[in-house]
Amino acid sequence: MTSPSHPLSPALPRWAYAVALLALAVTWVVLQENGLALGHAAEVVHEFFHDGRHALGVPCH
Amino acid sequence: MNSFRGVLLRGLAAGGVAGVLAGLVGLVVVEAPIRAALAVEQARGQVGDGHEHGELVSRGTQVVGGVLAAVVVGVALGALFATAHAGARRWLPRRSPFARSVALSAALFGAAALMPAVKYPANPPGVGDGSTVEYRTVLYLGLIAAGLLVVHGAGVLAARLAHLAEPVRFTAVALAVVAAAVVLLVVFPAGPDQIPADVPAGLLWEFRLASLAETATLWLGLGLAFGLLVDPATRRTRLTSA
Numbered sequence: 611m612t613s614p615s616h617p618l619s620p621a622l623p624r625w626a627y628a629v630a631l632l633a634l635a636v637t638w639v640v641l642q643e644n645g646l647a648l649g650h651a652a653e654v655v656h657e658f659f660h661d662g663r664h665a666l667g668v669p670c671h
Numbered sequence: 672m673n674s675f676r677g678v679l680l681r682g683l684a685a686g687g688v689a690g691v692l693a694g695l696v697g698l699v700v701v702e703a704p705i706r707a708a709l710a711v712e713q714a715r716g717q718v719g720d721g722h723e724h725g726e727l728v729s730r731g732t733q734v735v736g737g738v739l740a741a742v743v744v745g746v747a748l749g750a751l752f753a754t755a756h757a758g759a760r761r762w763l764p765r766r767s768p769f770a771r772s773v774a775l776s777a778a779l780f781g782a783a784a785l786m787p788a789v790k791y792p793a794n795p796p797g798v799g800d801g802s803t804v805e806y807r808t809v810l811y812l813g814l815i816a817a818g819l820l821v822v823h824g825a826g827v828l829a830a831r832l833a834h835l836a837e838p839v840r841f842t843a844v845a846l847a848v849v850a851a852a853v854v855l856l857v858v859f860p861a862g863p864d865q866i867p868a869d870v871p872a873g874l875l876w877e878f879r880l881a882s883l884a885e886t887a888t889l890w891l892g893l894g895l896a897f898g899l900l901v902d903p904a905t906r907r908t909r910l911t912s913a
């Protein structure tokens with residue numbers, strides 16, 4: 611039995627950290643990708659998400 | 672059975688809902704000032720900052736991409752939020768999951784959106800200097816990281832002060848958070864860019880408010896939707912508590 615006061619705060623399994631890393635990576639690609647991880651394909655990604663990047667307040671040109 | 676899986680799925684769903692709402696806010700209020708800023712940029716003639724050249728992606732596609740960016744980021748933040756909500760047992764342990772979710776999302780909005788909006792406000796296209804974007808990104812992410820530390824510290828402090836009466840504890844934590852936020856806003860260096868003279872102040876103001884409306888929708892929408900999905904008072908399926 612776990613503590614009844616935290617039924618919705620289950621202990622984090624180890625894979626939860628992998629999911630969190632993946633989520634950070636996705637956020638990075640959408641909001642920051644400037645060629646570091648994807649090279650030339652990044653230009654298309656950058657331009658495609660460009661309005662969102664500005665709208666969400668992320669530094670850009 | 673590990674109930675974190677169910678919590679994570681609810682986080683993804685809540686993030687998707689919040690992302691769609693934020694994307695629609697972007698479509699309705701942020702696109703207009705972006706269009707006006709692009710017109711200003713175009714009136715300058717060709718500027719050598721590496722953007723908007725060669726029509727890599729059409730304007731219409733960029734508008735779709737702008738909405739999609741909010742949705743994808745919303746889903747990713749939903750996963751992180753579910754993890755933080757599950758991990759942050761200290762965060763208002765005696766309140767309902769719904770109240771904890773909304774409070775946590777408000778705190779994260781403050782750290783990850785409001786603080787940067789005050790110190791390094793959002794700019795439409797055609798304002799930032801391409802040569803300083805890396806430095807500006809470091810400042811922006813650094814301030815967010817520092818703000819998240821303050822949020823974490825607030826939880827730790829509240830737990831440490833558990834022996835105090837609730838109003839006293841709340842006031843003490845609130846004062847500490849405000850003091851820490853003020854220190855961060857003063858200590859972090861100013862952004863390096865000057866606003867170009869041809870960008871109207873009214874346009875800048877409109878864009879920044881609209882951007883804040885979108886980030887507020889994203890974060891608070893996430894907290895509300897996640898809270899509704901995990902609170903025993905509203906959810907239909909039961910999460911195993913073992």
Ligand SMILES: [Zn+2]
Nearest residue numbers: 670671722796
């Ligand atoms: Zn840009």
